[in-house]
Amino acid sequence: MSAPVQQFALVDCNNFYVSCERIFRPDLRDTPLVVLSNNDGCVVSRSNEAKALGVKMGQPWFEVHALAEAHGILALSSNYALYADMSNRVMCILSEYSPRQEVYSIDECFVDLTGTPQLKAVSYALRERVSAWTGIPVCVGIGPTKTLAKLANYIAKKHPRSQGVFNYNALSPEQQTRLLTQIAVSEVWGVGRRLTVQLQAHGIHTVQDLRVTHTPTLRNAFGVLMEKTQRELQGTACMDLQEAPSAKKQIIASRSFGQPVQELPVLQDAISSFVANACAKLRAQDSQAALIQVFLQTNRFRKDQPQYSPCLAVPLPQATSDSLVVNRWAAALTERMYRPDYLYKKAGVMLSDITPSGLQQTDWLEPEPPTQTPLMSTLDHLNQRYGRGTVKVSSQGAYSAWQMKQERKSPHYTTDWEGLPCV
DNA sequence: TCTCCGATTAGAC
DNA sequence: CTAACGGTCTAATCGGAGA
Numbered sequence: 091m092s093a094p095v096q097q098f099a100l101v102d103c104n105n106f107y108v109s110c111e112r113i114f115r116p117d118l119r120d121t122p123l124v125v126l127s128n129n130d131g132c133v134v135s136r137s138n139e140a141k142a143l144g145v146k147m148g149q150p151w152f153e154v155h156a157l158a159e160a161h162g163i164l165a166l167s168s169n170y171a172l173y174a175d176m177s178n179r180v181m182c183i184l185s186e187y188s189p190r191q192e193v194y195s196i197d198e199c200f201v202d203l204t205g206t207p208q209l210k211a212v213s214y215a216l217r218e219r220v221s222a223w224t225g226i227p228v229c230v231g232i233g234p235t236k237t238l239a240k241l242a243n244y245i246a247k248k249h250p251r252s253q254g255v256f257n258y259n260a261l262s263p264e265q266q267t268r269l270l271t272q273i274a275v276s277e278v279w280g281v282g283r284r285l286t287v288q289l290q291a292h293g294i295h296t297v298q299d300l301r302v303t304h305t306p307t308l309r310n311a312f313g314v315l316m317e318k319t320q321r322e323l324q325g326t327a328c329m330d331l332q333e334a335p336s337a338k339k340q341i342i343a344s345r346s347f348g349q350p351v352q353e354l355p356v357l358q359d360a361i362s363s364f365v366a367n368a369c370a371k372l373r374a375q376d377s378q379a380a381l382i383q384v385f386l387q388t389n390r391f392r393k394d395q396p397q398y399s400p401c402l403a404v405p406l407p408q409a410t411s412d413s414l415v416v417n418r419w420a421a422a423l424t425e426r427m428y429r430p431d432y433l434y435k436k437a438g439v440m441l442s443d444i445t446p447s448g449l450q451q452t453d454w455l456e457p458e459p460p461t462q463t464p465l466m467s468t469l470d471h472l473n474q475r476y477g478r479g480t481v482k483v484s485s486q487g488a489y490s491a492w493q494m495k496q497e498r499k500s501p502h503y504t505t506d507w508e509g510l511p512c513v
Numbered sequence: 514t515c516t517c518c519g520a521t522t523a524g525a526c
Numbered sequence: 527c528t529a530a531c532g533g534t535c536t537a538a539t540c541g542g543a544g545a
Contacts, residue, residue, distance in 0.1 A: 127532040134526085134532075150531040168532095195526050282524050313538065315524085342534055391531055438533090494532095514545100521540080526533100 095259055096327055097203040097232055099213065100239040101184055101220075103177075104227040104247065106197035107135035110176045111166055113225040114503045114511065122163040126151055129346045129494040130167055139163075167499040175504045179224045187216055192331040200236060200331055213255040233258040236329045237322035240279040241297065245269075270298040270323070280319045285312070297323060337375045337446070343367035344438020348495040350389065351434045355489060357386070358421055362486040364439040365420045369413040372441055373470060376448075378409035379441035382416055384423040389435035400427040409445055412463055416441070 103109060107125035112118050122139035126132065133140075133149045143161050145154055151165060158165060177196045185191050190202035206212055213230045220228050231243025238258050246256035261269065275294055276286040292311060294300050300308075301323045309317045318328040343364040351357055361384060372379055385401040402423045410416065420439055473480050501509035 129532070131530090131532050148532085152530040155530085198526080280524065284523060315538070338535075340535070344533070346532070389531095392529090436532095495530095516543100516545080518543085519541095522538085524536085524538105526535100 094204065095234045095325075097206065097209060097259060098234065098236055098239040098327075098331075099201045099203045100194075100231045100233075100236070100243040101199045101201060101216070101228050102231070102243050102247070103180060103197040104229060105135055105137055106177075106226070107168060107173055108137045108140075109226050110173050111169070111500055112137075113176070114500065118164065122161060124154070124158075124163060124165050125168050126165055126498070127168060128496075129348060130165075130497060131346065133165075134168065165498055167496040169500050169502070171502050171505045172500065176224060176226060180220055180226055180228070183220050183223055184216070187212070190331050190333060192333055193335070200239065202331055203232065210255065210257060210260070213257070214253070217254050227254075229254045229256075231256050231258070234325045235322040235327045236331075237279050237319060238325070241273070241277065241323075244273075244277055267298060270301060271296050273297045275300050278319060278323070280315060285316075288312070337377055337444070338371070339442070339444055341368050341371050341379070341441045341444070342438060343371070344385075344436065344440075345492075345494055346436045347434065347492040349491060351492050352430070352432070354425070354428050354430070356491050357428065357434060357437060358424055359486060359489040360437055360492040361420050361424050361439060362417055364437070365417045366413055366486060368439050368441050369411055369416055369466075370470060370473070372411045372444070373466060377444050377446050378411045379416075379444050380406050380409040381441070381443035382406065382419050382423070383440040383442070384420050384427070385438050385440070386424070386427055386434050387436040388432050396432060398429060398432045402427050405443070409443070411447070412466055414465075 108123050111123065111125065120139070121137075122143055122145075123137040124133045124140045124145055125135040127134045130151055133145055133147065133151060133154060136145050136147065140163055143157060143163065145157065145163065154163070154165075157163065173196060181191070181193050181199055184199050184201055188201045188203055188206075192200040194200055203209060203212070209232065213232065217228055217230060220226055229243055229246040231239050231241065231246050232255075233239040233242045242256045242258040246252045246254055249256075258266065258269075273296060274286075275281050275289050275297055276283075278297055278300065281289065281300075289295075289300065289312075292303075294303055300320060303320065305317060305320060308320055321328050345360070345364070347360070351360070381403060383401060383403040385399065387399045388397050389395060390397065390399075404419050404423060406419070416439075424437075501511070503509045503511070
């Protein structure tokens with residue numbers, strides 16, 4: 091007897107950042123709206139109206155500016171505190187539908203609905219509930235594998251007739267084939283721009299083409315990942331739900347500057363902030379890092395200006411998560427790399443060689459260092475309780491010239507009393 | 514020849 | 527008038543260095 095078909099659902103929020111903004115600005119319901127990335131750089135979320143006007147995903151804002159003026163497109167800076175909070179609410183509701191849930195990204199969640207009776211009705215109810223309780227519209231795609239659930243979600247989004255829910259498992263084999271023949275390979279999860287071109291060169295244009303390609307040939311030309319994708323398209327689950335987020339193997343904190351930075355002290359100020367961020371993430375997952383890297387970058391889009399993008403690393407004899415220790419090393423690295431004749435546009439700190447706090451290799455000639463200093467725990471608690479940046483290292487915060495541009499940010503509606511709209 | 518490592522590539526959102 | 531282009535993360539693969 092074969093195992094029952096899995097019912098993986100992918101729940102994806104529609105135009106997530108834009109939808110979050112609209113909850114508190116119902117007057118913007120019909121306004122073409124986009125949300126910009128950090129530093130107000132690129133478009134990362136678009137309302138349907140903005141899509142219809144031709145605004146592309148990831149497009150730099152300065153390119154869209156003229157079009158925006160002409161058609162009254164409103165652009166907002168991204169408000170991550172708001173999006174993270176709304177995301178938590180959505181994920182929390184979804185968790186009621188199954189004991190097995192994978193929060194895949196800020197706006198997407200896989201839910202194992204295997205064994206759920208009345209699957210279609212439940213899916214519609216789920217949509218309704220998320221919409222009623224949070225104001226966020228979502229679409230649901232169901233399939234026997236994560237890859238097919240993703241594809242089903244794409245169909246639910248694309249075809250209004252589906253009313254936001256599409257179940258691939260409910261199709262007959264003939265219907266499945268007919269459907270997959272109509273979808274371009276580029277829509278498959280794991281097939282990006284480059285691979286699309288290469289697949290096409292092999293005569294693979296549709297999802298169905300990919301599904302039926304001779305497997306060893308495919309494996310040979312495109313590697314294991316593509317083979318996995320193919321098997322998933324054939325209905326064999328190769329990817330399981332990742333219910334608990336695994337610890338990061340690498341942590342990066344970096345930012346483009348609001349304006350070019352030339353002076354070392356300003357750079358050091360920024361680096362200190364990045365260290366604080368990165369180490370806080372490190373401690374939040376109970377681990378320590380043994381390799382610290384710092385990088386600086388000039389503006390790569392300015393072909394007319396001299397370019398310099400150094401990166402320097404230091405391996406630590408003892409892994410640590412102490413911001414103060416990392417900060418001293420990072421400052422030294424920064425000073426080593428710094429050249430006064432360049433305009434820096436971006437910098438960052440990278441922590442790697444990460445191990446769980448309990449497992450670090452100790453030097454048996456030295457006394458064992460504490461895994462978590464009371465100072466750092468206290469700092470984390472204060473910053474959690476009173477907001478990020480309440481307690482800082484003294485090398486942080488004297489200069490603000492590097493801070494990112496955020497000229498169009500909405501209030502912290504859900505995470506700060508001050509952000510509540512007054513009635 | 515084998516193994517390890519860093520750099521590069523491709524992807525996701 | 528000009529310049530204005532995100533941030534994090536993973537896994538696979540490739541090529542060279544060293545054993």
